[in-house]
Amino acid sequence: MPEATRDRAWIAARIPHQGSMCLLDGVVEWDAASVRCTATSHTQADNPLRAQGRLAATCGIEYAAQAMAVHGALLAEGARQRPRTGYLASVRKLVLQVERLDDIAAPLEISAERISGEGATVLYAFVVSAAGRTLLSGRAAVILDAAAVGDSAG
Template sequence: MSTLVQPHWSELIPHAGDMRLLDRVMDWSDKAVHAIAERHGPHDHPLRDARKLHAVHLAEYGAQASAVHAALLATDADESRVRSGRLVSLRDVRLTIEYVDLSKGRLDVFAECLFADARGAQYAFRVDQCGQTLASGRVAVMYSGC
């Protein structure tokens, strides 16, 4: 699929305002999504503390990429509404750094759907910067009303 900017999908996910961490979807298929984040400057990041952005927050990027993917699938399938969900677990999270170097540019966020049904989904995610993997893991989402 072609590149999608935030207005194409931002209203389909529960994140709002500055907590919409992803800027563009570079590519997506029925199994995976590649998104990028470019707005993580040193002074305006909502997850940054007084010093830096801790790498543990990269799991949120993976979770948001998963939410975007699920929303794109639902709209592509012409479902009447996108199901809301809740992050219920993080597993096998691996961090290769302690803090993200915000000066090194964009983050490439990849999410791959491992399993999905009417009750929820499980995704593997990876966050790269300048060709280096900074974080990876799995997220599980349970859809509301299940």
Template structure:
């Protein structure tokens, strides 16, 4: 498990803008993060005491950046700067994230990486507690994203 301080060192966001709290697991293809920052009133994305579900895309994009940072670190490198170029097939099941009281899970799976262009499939969900049995996974957001890294030519 990778805690928030180490996680934050892998992405360009700092302080409260680092939205994910923990990397639960990761491998060469994917990363699973968790967070409760959607419940923190000092979350910088709050507006009028609400955290729009559209911000799920930012949470997922940060998970993608963490994944890229972990892969780069494994190779003894640092992640080049990048930007979210496109999102597709986004489905949101809620209007605001702060109406969800459970810990949020953020999963990002790399589908393609070629020449500084990356494609990820992402989902955000939470586990609905069922008492003694394993809880049910409740979808919050899903979609696909294209990330373009600013790789030096040459």
């Protein structure tokens, strides 16, 4: 199994989100098919996703998207390649078990499992939980290297 623990600095150096927009604290575990990350930024008053002092549960999608980006960076590093840029294209089967995340005291655990992927599209299933309780779950499609795909289509 690849090296498991990666901290926030490692994550921030490999995903496009910087400063307080880098929401994840670390990688707990990962392999070729999945990644599990932790985060405590949902409790911070200066979380950039907060609106009217609240962090809606739907913001958990961004936590999951960042975990997917981290997974791509881990896979690229293992293959000694440059990470591919990805864009969240769609979210399906979203189930929200709570209304907001900012009132959850426990650290978030974000799991993303790569269901399929070939070429420029990857499909992940994700779960955001805290203290063993599922907060939200769903599936997300990611388009890789979208600019290159758009250039070749024209």
